[in-house]
Amino acid sequence: MEPALNPYSPGSGLQPPFLAGREGEIEAFDLLLARTKLQYQGRGMILGGLRGVGKTVLLNKLRGMARHHEWLEVKLEARPGAAGSIDNRKTLARELQVAARRFTTSSYAGEKFKQMLRTLTSFSLSLGAQGISLGVEADLTRAGTGQIEIDLRDLTEDLARAMRTLRRGFVIFIDEMQDLDNELLSALVTAQHHAGQEELPFYVVGAGLPNLPSRLAEARSYAERLFDYRVIGTLEAKEAIDSFQIPAGRAGQEYSPEALEVLLNVSGRYPYFIQEFGSAMWEAAQESPFTDVDAEIASKIGLQRLDSGFFPSRWDRATPRERQYLTAMAQDGEDGSSSSSVATRLGTAVQNLGPTRAQLIGKGLIFSPDHGRVAFTVPGMSAYIERQHFAD
Template identity: 55%
Template sequence: MLPEQNPYSPGSGRRPPELVGRQKELEAFDTLSARVGYGLGDRGIVLTGLRGVGKTVLLNEMHRRAEADGWLTVRLEARRDEEGAKTVRRALARELVVAARKLTRTSLTGRMKDALGTISSFNAKIGATSIELGVDISTGRADSGDVEVDLLELVEDVATALGEKRRGFALFVDEMQDLDAETMGALIAAQHAANQRDWPFYIVAAGLPNLPRVLTETRSYAERLFNYRPIGKLARDDAAYALREPAERLGAEYEPDALEQLLDATGGYPYFIQEFGQTAWDLAPERTITAADAAAAVSYGTDRLDAGFFRSRWERATKSERRMLFAMAVDGEGPSPTAEVAHRMTLQPSSLGPYRAALISKGLVYAPEHGQIAYTVPGMAAYIDRHHDDLDVSGAAD
């Protein structure tokens, strides 16, 4: 069928044609938003899951809803590099100023003017943007240079001003596990203070499955601060709907057997649903996607994923790190006991440490528990199995 009409959306953070199977998470956000409307408190939300399950898409949808409800919102993506802390704080200040600028068009309460002054002061200290908000800078507020103190003052001033209007202030943080420890600690502390004092400030975050652990290791009380929502593969019915519905809307359909084959190939993972759906559409000559079309799509789609999605991740690893990825594949989707992986590589567990740390930092593996390790990408073990003979893992040197 015509590729220009293809409704599927493989990619990163791309809104799918049907956002299926996430009603409970969206309801959790709607409840939070409704409670803010009543002047009541709630907890922030943390979405966690493997690569490609749809965390960013869901975070974006919650962000959209918060904006529609008149909240002041900031959207951030954490990055794990040397400049990470500086970059994310500059982004926070800049995005805050930009978001606050929209408010300047409305008539402002005294408190709101003060809050804008605090945002200006926070920004002036960090020097993120020269955009002005047309209010006096609240010198001495949120400009100490101590990120925890400054964020707390900022959150207090902004959230209490918005709270008067029954509106919320929210930070949407993607890849939160990659946030530097200091900024993470400051954000959790701000959320903690807000919860205790019923300021309508909320962190809505997304990240890998180890994010809850990272949060509680940073501040033990983080365990009780958030509504933790693990996001996974879709139930078979939902996955079927996600494949079928976009095609049917354009007058195309799947033969039942074709649908089953494709569903098996996707394993219910949202990213794979979009990828195989797109391939099946492109390969089918007629508006009915037959079992033969589906078989071709599974074969071609798998090759494409192997050559792109999986291979690009494999190539991010050095030779020694690949040996570790290889040794983990014995456990399928995992997790693998770290000591066992070291044993398979004929290494002392302590010698595995640097490879483990490098792979975590590259976002290829994560530690579900102490002493365990798992792939962040669904299907990685199967990829390694498929290419067992042609993946170069010989030799220990990089």
Template identity: 40%
Template sequence: MDPRANPYAPGAGYPPPELAGRDEVINKAAISLDRTKNRRSARGCIFYGLRGVGKTVLLNKIRQDAEAEGMAIVSIEAPEDRSLPGILIPALRATLLRLNRGEAAKTAVSNAIRTLASFAKAMKVRYQDIDISFDAAPEPGAADSGDLESDLGELLMAVGDAAVERKTAVVMAIDELQYVPEEQLAALIAALHKVNQRQLPVTIMAAGLPQLVGQSGRAKSYAERLFEFVPIDRLDEVAATAALCRPAEREGVSFTDDAIGEILKQTRGYPYFLQEWGKHSWDIATSSPISGDDARAASIAALAQLDASFFRVRFDRLAPAEKRYMRAMADLGPGPHRSGDIAERLGKKVTTVAPIRSSMIGKGMLYSPSHGDTAFTVPLFDGFMRRIMPPPFDGNGAS
């Protein structure tokens, strides 16, 4: 069929043509944001789950809805190699400057900009990735002690006062939050706790991998009372079918039951994979309805595409020892697996391979769903590892 009319949208954070199965989560976030804006007790939301479940899409949807309600958004994606101040300062500066437009400058907004300038000046001494200039002069004695936890709390309270003055809320939308180092995450949690105690309209909507829950708890023991940790999982059969079929139906195209069954089996209900299989099924089919044979051919094409991009870019980040570790995991199946079983497959002691495991958890490739267990953060990655490092595999790197 005509690829120009293909309705599917596989890609990193691309909004799907049918955002199925997420209404409850979106509504929960909307209630939290409305309560925050009205200075009522509310907890920020942290969405966590594997790669490919649509966390970024969900976060973007919530951000867009909040913007439509007149809220001020501080939009951030946390990379592995940047400090929290380094990514927060320019994003917060842009948000405050937007708040300062449209009418005569307000006292609290101007004060927040000067406080941010003070914060940036103080943090430059400690963090080397801050390179930004301010037209406003720093506010002496405001958020400039050099202690991140204390200064960030003071800064966010100034931001909260600015939001009150503008009759709005400031929402920090942070993706990939698991990459923020725990010491800096602790400072962010403590700062949000301070503004929460004063009922200032500043909150967080964030997304990250499953290890984020444990990281937050280790950073500050009260994190579970400050935030709503919302698991985002694959779609159930009804929602997955809707995500797959409705975009095609709007174009006058349908799937046979055989095709739907094949695609749901292969994708396991993961939203990103549904988009890949939908796209390839459409391109392969010559007419409606899309058949089971079309879907099976699409499975071959979709896996080849994933192997060349989605999986491959993650594989290429791994050191040789990390690749061997993940290949041993793949031999054991999708997981999760006991760390001892993986070490045994490698012919090594658990203590010997523990640093490799820790490194890959830090890279966001693995997580520990429970003590002593290890699992892939990328669904279907076990199959990719078996394809990319075929047998014989002896645990010592031979293949």
């Protein structure tokens, strides 16, 4: 097919041509927007899932909805590590300053808006994020202690109070939320809790790896009841079929049922893989309807592409020692391994592997779904490792 017309979009955070299977989350967020308008409380949302399932594109979709309703909204992509934690705070302050600028005009002359800008200015000062003037003096008695938990609570309170007068809300979208440091994570949970008690329309909507809910619960035990937790994963068969068919259909092309069958299997109905194999199908097909023979060729092209991009971009980040660890894990397949069985396979004690395990978690290659367990962050990683092993 004509390469320039290829409708699929394999990549990171690239809006898919057809966003399948996320109606539940979209409806839940729509409800939050509607309830806020009626001055009812709602809950923030946490989207948890493996790499490449579509968390970022869903978060962006929800963000678009908040924008459409003219909420005060900011998005932060959390960065890990010590440098990341300073950066995350500054980015938050800066993004808030940018977002709040539209409330500096004379249409928002009320006292609550003035206070919102004064508190935000103070918050930014205390985080060392100056530069964008909101045209008011800082109120140093609000959000100016230098203690993020208190400051964030003051800040979200004053911002949400102002937004409530407009029957709109204030939302912080956070991608890669598992990478936030404990202090900021706890502060956000506390602020969310406080807003609920004060009946203020402030919400955190976060996306991250499947261990994010447990990270939140560790930060504050009440986090469990604070958010609407959603697992973002593989698509249902019907949704996966739509993801393949609808974009092709819009370009006037179609799949034979046999071709679809092949691609449903090889993609495992994972959103990223669907885009990769759909794109390969477009390249392989000579005419429409696409045949199963074309689909077999597309499977090979797609797999080769994953094996030369998606998987090695992770594998190559691991040291030899870490690769041994990953290889030992691969025997258990997709469901993850217990740390102790990995240790047994490597002929050593669990404690000796602690640093390797921590480094792999730090690099985002594995995560701990439960106490004493580890799993790959990427679907299909164990099969990739086995394939490689076989090739060696």
